[in-house]
Amino acid sequence: MRGKFITFEGCEGSGKSTQLKLLADYLKGLGVDFVMTREPGGSEISEEIRKIILNKDYDKMCDECEALLYAAARIQHLREKVAPALDSGTLVICDRYVDSSLAYQGYARGLGAEYVAAINEFALNEFCPDLTVFLDISPAAAFERKHGADENDRMETQGLAFHEEVYKGYKKLTGKFPRICAVDCGGSRLETHEKIKKLLKDKGII
Ligand code: TYD
Secondary structure: OOOOEEEEEEOOOOOHHHHHHHHHHHHHHHOOOEEEEEOOOOOHHHHHHHHHHHOOOOOOOOHHHHHHHHHHHHHHHHHHHHHHHHHOOOEEEEEOOHHHHHHHHHHHOOOOHHHHHHHOHHHHOOOOOOEEEEEEOOHHHHHHHHOOOOOOOOOHHHOHHHHHHHHHHHHHHHHHOOOEEEEEOOOOHHHHHHHHHHHHHHOOOO
């Protein structure tokens, strides 16, 4: 049987990395076989593309180039790492996926969700997640919690107004796709972890 494919989404500072680490430890404790990976990146070629996308010196990068590079990193990562794991029945958990492209490039950059969906058709059709966990916290609250943006990251330094648009984008996507479940992560990290565990149990993932 094909493995389940779970993705995690959220704005900068939503605590995704912390939650994914807590989840990984929990799954290990349960003895669950899983692969945890991330976008952009997750495979050698995709990690190289990631370096280009996030390089803060590349301020000339146009929005279409950005969207296509994310899509290029995505398909390589899918073919090389995600698909073989799913085919062997392994649970795959991915830190960011196509909804990041829809929220950041489609809505916040203003390329349009249709354009971004079209260049990511493979992800939305062939590799559609079974469940997407959206860590729901506003960018203002998230940046306050993490004490500001990472100055070396081209995307993080886009300013609060940009990240507010990303957040609004995620809210629209949550209303549109039933596979996306919002988890309020304004509480403590352990409270959020408990909510995520419950969601995964309720959805029959674990
Ligand atoms: P990363 O340092 O991994 O951010 P985070 O820890 O918040 O996940 O950098 C990934 C950045 O790329 C992040 O700002 C979100 C952005 N991004 C897009 O704009 N589009 C995409 O399709 C993906 C996957 C990420």
